[in-house]
Amino acid sequence: MSEQHLEDRVVAIWQTRRAQLLYWVLWVLVRVVGRLYLRTRIVGDERLRTEGAFIIAPVHRSNLDAPLVNCRCPRIVRSLAKIEMFKGGLGTWVSAVMGSFPVHRGAGDRRALQEAIGLLRRGEPVLVFPEGTRHSGRQVGEIFGGAAFLAARAGVPILPVGIAGTEEAMPPKAKVLRRVPVSIVVGEPLLPPETKNGRLSSDARNEFTARLREAMQSAMDEAAEMAPARRGRRRRRREDEEQ
Numbered sequence: 001m002s003e004q005h006l007e008d009r010v011v012a013i014w015q016t017r018r019a020q021l022l023y024w025v026l027w028v029l030v031r032v033v034g035r036l037y038l039r040t041r042i043v044g045d046e047r048l049r050t051e052g053a054f055i056i057a058p059v060h061r062s063n064l065d066a067p068l069v070n071c072r073c074p075r076i077v078r079s080l081a082k083i084e085m086f087k088g089g090l091g092t093w094v095s096a097v098m099g100s101f102p103v104h105r106g107a108g109d110r111r112a113l114q115e116a117i118g119l120l121r122r123g124e125p126v127l128v129f130p131e132g133t134r135h136s137g138r139q140v141g142e143i144f145g146g147a148a149f150l151a152a153r154a155g156v157p158i159l160p161v162g163i164a165g166t167e168e169a170m171p172p173k174a175k176v177l178r179r180v181p182v183s184i185v186v187g188e189p190l191l192p193p194e195t196k197n198g199r200l201s202s203d204a205r206n207e208f209t210a211r212l213r214e215a216m217q218s219a220m221d222e223a224a225e226m227a228p229a230r231r232g233r234r235r236r237r238r239e240d241e242e243q
Contacts, residue, residue: 023099037177040183042185053156056077070099151190161186162219164184
């Protein structure tokens with residue numbers, strides 16, 4: 001399937017009523033699994049319940065990241081996802097139903113950016129992974145300027161998000177979801193600098209991107225610090241039950 005045909009196919013799937021109804025079915029399912037099985041704890045989720053458009057910018061450690069964050073927002077959240085998530089057939093259909101849109105990493109994907117800008121200008125939230133691909137560990141990797149570009153062009157804030165536990169719960173190529181507590185921290189919104197016609201100079205974009213990385217790191221540190229204490233309490237409870 002050509003890249004252009006794939007993008008058109010994803011749009012066509014998403015525009016059906018069935019797809020948008022199934023989005024909410026999956027939203028409920030992920031929320032239940034996250035709460036009862038992964039015992040997800042989130043700090044700052046009230047920021048996901050605000051009106052208007054905003055960009056959600058999480059760290060990326062697992063394929064669980066986007067669903068677990070999106071299910072905390074009471075509105076549909078569209079996500080920019082790597083094109084490898086759209087493998088044709090059922091894979092493409094599931095990704096589209098989850099609200100994802102294919103993006104080509106490492107390149108200026110005009111179609112994906114235009115789609116995201118259109119959503120934001122209509123007042124809808126959009127999720128973007130600034131790191132571009134999955135990383136490992138607590139340190140936030142180098143991030144791309146796409147989130148800063150979108151925020152400036154649409155005039156919307158960015159919510160930096162740190163996530164701990166998903167890398168262990170679903171590492172790459174894992175076939176079974178492990179029962180590891182997940183911690184999520186949604187940081188304070190970052191407002192883009194004022195611009196003329198929504199255009200940032202390269203220096204301004206780099207500076208804003210650096211601020212975003214710092215905010216993501218702060219949120220990640222807080223989420224990571226929550227995780228060991230929660231796992232320790234779980235182990236102690238299990239030991240008490242065994243005695």
